[in-house]
Amino acid sequence: NAGVTQTPKFRVLKTGQSMTLLCAQDMNHEYMYWYRQDPGMGLRLIHYSVGEGTTAKGEVPDGYNVSRLKKQNFLLGLESAAPSQTSVYFCASRLAGAYEQYFGPGTRLTVT
Amino acid sequence: GDSVTQMEGPVTLSEEAFLTINCTYTATGYPSLFWYVQYPGEGLQLLLKATKADDKGSNKGFEATYRKETTSFHLEKGSVQVSDSAVYFCALSEDGATNKLIFGTGTLLAVQP
Numbered sequence: 001n002a003g004v005t006q007t008p009k010f011r012v013l014k015t016g017q018s019m020t021l022l023c024a025q026d027m028n029h030e031y032m033y034w035y036r037q038d039p040g041m042g043l044r045l046i047h048y049s050v051g052e053g054t055t056a057k058g059e060v061p062d063g064y065n066v067s068r069l070k071k072q073n074f075l076l077g078l079e080s081a082a083p084s085q086t087s088v089y090f091c092a093s094r095l096a097g098a099y100e101q102y103f104g105p106g107t108r109l110t111v112t
Numbered sequence: 113g114d115s116v117t118q119m120e121g122p123v124t125l126s127e128e129a130f131l132t133i134n135c136t137y138t139a140t141g142y143p144s145l146f147w148y149v150q151y152p153g154e155g156l157q158l159l160l161k162a163t164k165a166d167d168k169g170s171n172k173g174f175e176a177t178y179r180k181e182t183t184s185f186h187l188e189k190g191s192v193q194v195s196d197s198a199v200y201f202c203a204l205s206e207d208g209a210t211n212k213l214i215f216g217t218g219t220l221l222a223v224q225p
Contacts, residue, residue, distance in 0.1 A: 004155070031211070042116075042201060042215035043156075058212065090155055094211065099144055099163065101213060103155035 002026055004104035006091050012110045013081045021076040021107050023091030031094040032074040033058075033101065034066060036087040043090065049074055081111045114139045118202045118216035125192055125223050133187040133219050135176075135202035143204040145169075145178050145185040146213070150199040159187075159200070192223045 007022045023032065030051050035043040045058030047066040055066045063085060065077045074093075078085060088108050092101040118135040125131060137145065144163045148156040160169030165180035174189045185202060202216040 033212070040217055042217040043213070044215075045212055048212065092156075099146070099161055099205065099211065100158045101211075103157070105153075105155045 004091055004093055004102050006089075006104040006107050008107060009105070010108050012112065013078075014112055015082060017081050018077070018079050019081065019109075020078075021089055021091075021109075023074045023076070023093075023104060024072055025074075025091075025093040025102070026072060027093060027095070027102065028071070029093035029102070030071075030096040031101075032068065033092040033094075034064070034074065034076045035090045035092065036060065037090060037106070038087050046076065046089075081109075083111045085109065086111045114143065114204060114206060114214050116202050116204055116214055116216035118200075118219055120217070121199075121220040123219060123221045125221070127194055127223055127225050128191045129223075131187070131189040131192045131196075131221065133200055133202075133221070135185045135187065135216060137183050137185065137202075137204050139183075139204060139206075141206065143206060144211075145176075146203045146205065147174070147176055147185070147187050148201040148203060148215075150201065150218070152198070156201065192221070194223045194225050197221055197223045 004025045033048040034046040049068040052071040091104040094101045146161045147159040149159045160171040162169040162178035168177045199218045203213045205211045
């Protein structure tokens, strides 16, 4: 039981490049979330999903897109990376009816 | 909108000292309250939770009481260890099905031997 895994762990992009971050969970959780963590700002919600095939915007969605084609996977895309998207990205999942969110180990992204 | 305010760090303590990390919240509904911990290089882990007023959450010697009258959820531990060194996040979950978490800015705790 791997829990929540994220790929890749580190990435450096140039401004304007695109990439996709993959989150996978093997706990059969309905809910999945993408957060970004910046110094002095805690974690902020980017997008979330309440089930396969559904997505919704969080607090800071601009510049990101997401997809949830399979229940176990939640993808975060950056179409045209900007230096302001330099951050640590965390994925989390939650079982419907439960309170606890389970977090992945994070992806550190640097945009130059 | 809903928000969480927690004390700024870093907090530096000697081993076996008493720990308090203050957390207050603003919410329109009846949120659930959480403390998450992030050890170096890792993701966040749930430390404890409280889902209604006057509930006390506890785990690994840490505890926090949901105080509706003061809108607070302060984290305490009677005797800290070096292994408790981490960043601690206070968070609330909005009332509703999605249970989105709203986090405070985090407090770095450094415990010295």
